[in-house]
Amino acid sequence: MRRLLALLPVAAFVIVLVGFMVGLRRDPSILPSMLIGKPLPAFTLAPLRANEAGLASVDLAGQPVLLNVFASWCGPCKEEHPTLLRLKAEGVPIVGLDWKEDAADGARWLDANGDPYLRAGNDRTGRAGIDLGVSGVPETFVVDRRGRVRYRQVGAITPQIWAETIEPLMARLKAES
Amino acid sequence: MAAEVGQFALILAFVLAIVQAAAPLWGAARGEPVLMALGRAAATLQAGFVILAFGCLAASYVACDFSVALVAQHSNTQQPLAYRFAATWGSHEGSMLLWVLILAIYGGAVARFGGTLRETLQARVLGVQGLIGVAFLGFLIFTSNPFLRLSPVPLEGTELNPLLQDPGLVSHPPLLYLGYVGFSVAFAFAVAALIEGRVDAAWARWVRPWVLAAWVPLTAGITLGSLWAYYELGWGGWWFWDPVENASLMPWLLGTALLHSSLVLERRGALVSWTILLAILTFSLSLVGTFLVRSGILTSVHSFAVDPQRGIYILGIIAVTTGAALGLYAWRAPSLRTGALFSPLSREGGITLNNLFLVTLTATVFLGTFSPVFIEILKGDKISVGPPYYARTFAPLAVPLLVLVVFGPMLNWKRDAAAAVFRRVRIPAAIAGGVLLTGLVTVGWRNSVAAAGLGLAGWLVAGALAIPGRRWWAGRAELRRSIRTTPTAVFGLALAHAGLGLLTLGIVGVSAWHSDKVLTMHPGESTAFAGRTLTLQSIVLADGPNYQARQAHFDITGRGGPYSLVAERRAYASSQTTEAAIHVSPLGNLYVSGGDEADGGIVVRLWDHPLIVWIWIGGFTMALGGLVSLCDRRLRLGVAARAPAPRLAPAPAAQAPAE
Amino acid sequence: MRRFLLIAATALALSGSARAVTPDEQLPDPKLEARARALSQELRCLVCQNQSIDDSAAPLAHDLRVILRERIAAGDTDKQAVDYLVRRYGDFVLLRPPFQADTWALWLGPVAVLLLGGAGVALYMRGRSRTAESPLTAADEAAAAQLMMRDEGD
Numbered sequence: 001m002r003r004l005l006a007l008l009p010v011a012a013f014v015i016v017l018v019g020f021m022v023g024l025r026r027d028p029s030i031l032p033s034m035l036i037g038k039p040l041p042a043f044t045l046a047p048l049r050a051n052e053a054g055l056a057s058v059d060l061a062g063q064p065v066l067l068n069v070f071a072s073w074c075g076p077c078k079e080e081h082p083t084l085l086r087l088k089a090e091g092v093p094i095v096g097l098d099w100k101e102d103a104a105d106g107a108r109w110l111d112a113n114g115d116p117y118l119r120a121g122n123d124r125t126g127r128a129g130i131d132l133g134v135s136g137v138p139e140t141f142v143v144d145r146r147g148r149v150r151y152r153q154v155g156a157i158t159p160q161i162w163a164e165t166i167e168p169l170m171a172r173l174k175a176e177s
Numbered sequence: 178m179a180a181e182v183g184q185f186a187l188i189l190a191f192v193l194a195i196v197q198a199a200a201p202l203w204g205a206a207r208g209e210p211v212l213m214a215l216g217r218a219a220a221t222l223q224a225g226f227v228i229l230a231f232g233c234l235a236a237s238y239v240a241c242d243f244s245v246a247l248v249a250q251h252s253n254t255q256q257p258l259a260y261r262f263a264a265t266w267g268s269h270e271g272s273m274l275l276w277v278l279i280l281a282i283y284g285g286a287v288a289r290f291g292g293t294l295r296e297t298l299q300a301r302v303l304g305v306q307g308l309i310g311v312a313f314l315g316f317l318i319f320t321s322n323p324f325l326r327l328s329p330v331p332l333e334g335t336e337l338n339p340l341l342q343d344p345g346l347v348s349h350p351p352l353l354y355l356g357y358v359g360f361s362v363a364f365a366f367a368v369a370a371l372i373e374g375r376v377d378a379a380w381a382r383w384v385r386p387w388v389l390a391a392w393v394p395l396t397a398g399i400t401l402g403s404l405w406a407y408y409e410l411g412w413g414g415w416w417f418w419d420p421v422e423n424a425s426l427m428p429w430l431l432g433t434a435l436l437h438s439s440l441v442l443e444r445r446g447a448l449v450s451w452t453i454l455l456a457i458l459t460f461s462l463s464l465v466g467t468f469l470v471r472s473g474i475l476t477s478v479h480s481f482a483v484d485p486q487r488g489i490y491i492l493g494i495i496a497v498t499t500g501a502a503l504g505l506y507a508w509r510a511p512s513l514r515t516g517a518l519f520s521p522l523s524r525e526g527g528i529t530l531n532n533l534f535l536v537t538l539t540a541t542v543f544l545g546t547f548s549p550v551f552i553e554i555l556k557g558d559k560i561s562v563g564p565p566y567y568a569r570t571f572a573p574l575a576v577p578l579l580v581l582v583v584f585g586p587m588l589n590w591k592r593d594a595a596a597a598v599f600r601r602v603r604i605p606a607a608i609a610g611g612v613l614l615t616g617l618v619t620v621g622w623r624n625s626v627a628a629a630g631l632g633l634a635g636w637l638v639a640g641a642l643a644i645p646g647r648r649w650w651a652g653r654a655e656l657r658r659s660i661r662t663t664p665t666a667v668f669g670l671a672l673a674h675a676g677l678g679l680l681t682l683g684i685v686g687v688s689a690w691h692s693d694k695v696l697t698m699h700p701g702e703s704t705a706f707a708g709r710t711l712t713l714q715s716i717v718l719a720d721g722p723n724y725q726a727r728q729a730h731f732d733i734t735g736r737g738g739p740y741s742l743v744a745e746r747r748a749y750a751s752s753q754t755t756e757a758a759i760h761v762s763p764l765g766n767l768y769v770s771g772g773d774e775a776d777g778g779i780v781v782r783l784w785d786h787p788l789i790v791w792i793w794i795g796g797f798t799m800a801l802g803g804l805v806s807l808c809d810r811r812l813r814l815g816v817a818a819r820a821p822a823p824r825l826a827p828a829p830a831a832q833a834p835a836e
Numbered sequence: 837m838r839r840f841l842l843i844a845a846t847a848l849a850l851s852g853s854a855r856a857v858t859p860d861e862q863l864p865d866p867k868l869e870a871r872a873r874a875l876s877q878e879l880r881c882l883v884c885q886n887q888s889i890d891d892s893a894a895p896l897a898h899d900l901r902v903i904l905r906e907r908i909a910a911g912d913t914d915k916q917a918v919d920y921l922v923r924r925y926g927d928f929v930l931l932r933p934p935f936q937a938d939t940w941a942l943w944l945g946p947v948a949v950l951l952l953g954g955a956g957v958a959l960y961m962r963g964r965s966r967t968a969e970s971p972l973t974a975a976d977e978a979a980a981a982q983l984m985m986r987d988e989g990d
Contacts, residue, residue, distance in 0.1 A: 412891060417887075521961045525964075544945045560928060560930070561929070564931065565877075
């Protein structure tokens with residue numbers, strides 16, 4: 001009995017140690033999305049430029065689409081932008097949600113850096129973003145043809161993330177009926 | 178030049194640490210006095226070289242030698258001298274060097290003052306300390322070299338984070354590290370005892386002062402950290418249950434348990450293997466704290482330079498040191514002798530209960546801190562554990578412990594009678610009851626929990642004063658003599674327990690009655706708040722040594738007034754800080770912080786913090802109590818082993834069993 | 837990079853430059869405002885990660901405080917208002933984790949440690965006190981003291 005009791009601390013220690021080891025691999029700053037598998041929350045957003053169409057959640061049905069949340073004040077967005085432009089050239093449908101800023105700032109930013117979006121909406125109050133569970137920019141949601149969220153990318157989409165994760169998912173969603 | 182000398186000194190220290198680890202362990206196993214002596218010499222020399230390395234880095238900082246990358250990254254010529262010096266440990270590399278410095282100094286001290294120890298025990302303690310030294314010097318040299326040069330040499334350095342440019346930085350980290358690292362000595366003693374397979378009262382008499390020597394600075398360091406956060410972070414909190422704070426609280430709680438259990442081991446030879454286990458776990462929690470702070474496994478409001486790679490190295494150190502020690506424990510502890518017998522109602526029984534609660538509290542903090550990691554691994558869910566969790570778990574578990582604290586010192590060793598014990602606490606109980614009733618009358622039934630809290634504080638303080646009080650009452654015929662002959666440790670014990678009471682008073686006061694107010698104020702405007710009237714007189718711009726300040730001048734009348742306060746907003750080159758204005762008084766602080774400009778005025782935040790100052794007075798009183806105990810002649814290093822064993826029942830102790 | 841952003845946001849929040857509740861956020865009804873304050877102290881700021889939204893200066897924390905006050909002003913109960921945010925951000929926003937399957941160890945752990953430890957202590961004490969309870973004679977006591985001294989002396 002005493003022998004077993006004396007083994008208890010070392011056994012508990014091993015469990016904690018393994019936990020720490022596995023725990024080191026995760027990034028404590030990335031949060032899971034609550035929306036996976038659920039329909040996109042409803043929103044209707046004004047356009048960035050006066051003469052364009054805005055963005056509404058119903059616009060996203062019909063085909064798998066990327067919903068990219070961006071802002072002109074966000075540094076990593078600039079990093080991600082060339083990838084988005086390339087995807088647009090490859091024919092990937094992307095819509096944009098301009099988060100927490102004036103539409104004019106978003107429009108200027110797109111004029112300067114190129115516009116990868118089929119359509120984009122301005123979310124000045126940030127409420128649409130909050131409904132999506134956005135905590136920072138950039139974030140990108142993969143939405144299937146029935147308007148359900150299937151995946152969320154926190155942080156910039158790098159060419160590697162696109163090739164390894166999002167592109168195969170988009171292909172699968174296209175094949176879904 | 179200094180950097181190269183420092184680098185070289187570190188490498189020499191590393192080699193010496195290897196010698197310190199190998200020679201005495203080998204020597205003790207073989208009974209070779211020469212090898213054991215070599216261990217002592219290596220420990221002393223290693224301490225010398227680490228001091229030299231640390232001095233080199235500090236000198237580079239003071240001299241603004243920006244060719245050293247670390248110096249260029251954490252200081253500039255505008256910084257005042259004290260903060261340039263303190264910046265030595267303001268970075269990851271520098272603070273690890275401080276860690277190693279303190280470890281080496283403790284090692285040197287064991288070599289220097291441990292002459293009266295059994296030679297093999299001293300050799301083994303030094304050897305274990307040497308092993309820890311090898312691990313951390315290796316960590317420093319191979320992953321966090323503080324002496325890397327920079328080319329080209331910049332003309333000016335990057336300033337140290339303005340939040341760190343504070344007297345707090347000068348004293349808080351060294352005190353904390355003295356505590357963390359100090360527990361390495363108890364750890365080394367525990368491992369040495371397990372290797373030897375014998376634990377006796379002489380061992381405990383040796384360990385206790387070392388545990389105290391770590392506990393005192395840790396207590397002071399945590400208190401200082403809380404005070405620093407209170408005035409610097411600008412929102413008047415004193416404890417946030419942040420992972421980094423918890424990292425210091427866990428070794429403190431377990432170290433406090435160790436302090437008490439080693440008393441039982443010393444006086445009565447009981448709780449042998451338990452004390453050994455506590456010594457191992459306390460230092461292990463210090464290591465876990467270092468891991469938590471440096472690895473970024475949890476996010477914390479304290480943004481340290483985190484790096485998972487370093488986390489893996491520290492985890493490796495933990496795996497080897499703690500793993501080996503606990504393995505040794507599993508092997509050897511069952512054969513340790515079980516010690517003296519005692520009845521549940523006795524000083525030993527009281528301390529066992531104290532240990533039970535302190536271990537439970539430690540486990541609570543550990544669960545709260547790390548369960549987000551484990552739940553995410555096991556279930557993939559992300560959860561948060563914040564102050565509301567601790568308010569519902571830690572606080573209710575701490576209350577019974579606080580109630581029991583007064584009974585502890587009133588108990589006789591070996592066995593006691595319940596009726597006699599209750600008779601001994603009747604005066605503290607009467608005082609606590611009086612405070613409770615007065616509280617109820619003053620604050621009303623709606624605040625009965627707060628009144629009970631005040632009663633608890635009164636109970637603790639009165640109970641602490643009763644420790645020497647009972648002694649003197651028993652010897653009142655010759656009062657002067659009985660005061661003079663009271664052992665220093667009795668005063669230490671009374672101070673430490675009274676400090677706990679004052680801490681309770683502060684926590685109860687600020688938790689029950691704090692209030693705050695946010696408003697926009699223009700110069701000339703007044704506002705009523707918590708029995709005072711504040712007037713914003715003027716907003717003035719002023720220049721500091723390396724920042725610009727916007728000062729808001731307030732006049733306050735009413736409670737405690739009239740007086741003036743100046744709340745500052747400082748713009749440093751890299752960022753802004755808010756320097757709150759605080760009017761301190763024993764009954765409560767007024768905390769004023771000036772925020773953003775808004776329509777011609779500024780946003781003003783006001784807090785009323787009743788009794789909060791007693792939190793820190795209490796903390797420092799506890800540390801002082803430990804210090805006083807440490808000065809007791811019977812505990813003094815070196816004297817300890819020669820002193821006659823304390824008598825089991827001091828002559829007049831039937832009535833006044835203090836200490 | 838995102839990591840960097842978060843750390844920068846943390847540093848910003850720490851600097852206390854624009855801390856927490858601003859005057860214009862507050863609800864006119866002090867009762868409702870008090871409820872909102874109490875709730876926001878139990879909700880985590882997502883960007884700064886280890887502060888409540890009540891303590892944080894981050895813009896998102898400001899938005900969440902405003903939303904919380906809107907819900908309360910609209911007549912939500914405390915639970916409904918909090919659930920509104922949980923639906924968007926998950927249990928992660930709760931500084932007081934809910935009591936459910938994956939957190940029972942967290943909530944019951946402390947009491948379990950106390951009870952198990954207490955049982956251990958009780959067993960240990962029973963072993964310790966077997967003879968100590970029977971009153972010792974003076975001679976026994978002296979002999980015990982002698983033994984102790986010898987033990988301590990070496």
